[in-house]
Amino acid sequence: QKEVEQDPGPLSVPEGAIVSLNCTYSNSAFQYFMWYRQYSRKGPELLMYTYSSGNKEDGRFTAQVDKSSKYISLFIRDSQPSDSATYLCAMSGEETSGSRLTFGEGTQLTVNP
Amino acid sequence: ETGVTQTPRHLVMGMTNKKSLKCEQHLGHNAMYWYKQSAKKPLELMFVYNFKEQTENNSVPSRFSPECPNSSHLFLHLHTLQPEDSALYLCASSQDFGELEYFGAGTRLSVL
Numbered sequence: 653q654k655e656v657e658q659d660p661g662p663l664s665v666p667e668g669a670i671v672s673l674n675c676t677y678s679n680s681a682f683q684y685f686m687w688y689r690q691y692s693r694k695g696p697e698l699l700m701y702t703y704s705s706g707n708k709e710d711g712r713f714t715a716q717v718d719k720s721s722k723y724i725s726l727f728i729r730d731s732q733p734s735d736s737a738t739y740l741c742a743m744s745g746e747e748t749s750g751s752r753l754t755f756g757e758g759t760q761l762t763v764n765p
Numbered sequence: 766e767t768g769v770t771q772t773p774r775h776l777v778m779g780m781t782n783k784k785s786l787k788c789e790q791h792l793g794h795n796a797m798y799w800y801k802q803s804a805k806k807p808l809e810l811m812f813v814y815n816f817k818e819q820t821e822n823n824s825v826p827s828r829f830s831p832e833c834p835n836s837s838h839l840f841l842h843l844h845t846l847q848p849e850d851s852a853l854y855l856c857a858s859s860q861d862f863g864e865l866e867y868f869g870a871g872t873r874l875s876v877l
Contacts, residue, residue: 656807
């Protein structure tokens with residue numbers, strides 16, 4: 653079983669739709685959760701970063717963590733064609749332990765005008 | 766730009782060639798990483814350097830040889846690669862080991 657599971661898609665939505673991207677994980681030690689966005693032919697760029705459970709909002713993006721279910725989500729409101737990219741979830745345990753990031757496979761999203 | 770620069774952006778090489786990938790970070794970070802990204806697979810960590818010292822080598826074949834002359838520069842020396850080594854090679858850096866990572870744009874490598 654993979655430590656982090658992420659549906660690779662592809663996911664195709666019309667412009668303006670609400671997009672939900674999800675990851676599940678098995679390691680209960682994970683406490684730091686990140687979402688990276690990767691455009692074609694580019695490296696991943698950090699989009700959202702959350703610690704422990706709860707929600708974090710940044711413009712049209714909301715990151716949600718449910719540690720009890722070992723489930724994280726990224727919501728994109730009013731999706732735009734420029735949001736078309738691959739979205740990678742990543743997570744790690746305590747920073748002080750120097751634990752490493754574990755990535756999901758990435759979900760490929762296309763927003764159609 | 767994230768402050769992490771990789772060159773070249775694209776590289777085509779034969780199985781008998783020797784080439785090197787270069788990464789430079791302008792962020793003052795202490796840790797640098799090499800990742801391999803293949804289609805339909807999660808990012809695979811290859812090497813980690815923390816304060817110029819290699820701290821991790823995830824069972825990477827010896828045909829990949831990293832070098833970190835200082836905390837701003839990282840190289841990946843390649844020799845006698847195989848076609849299955851074709852992938853996007855990403856460099857990343859973080860303030861310290863285990864903290865948020867910032868990625869370069871990657872080198873798209875094709876081995877013929």
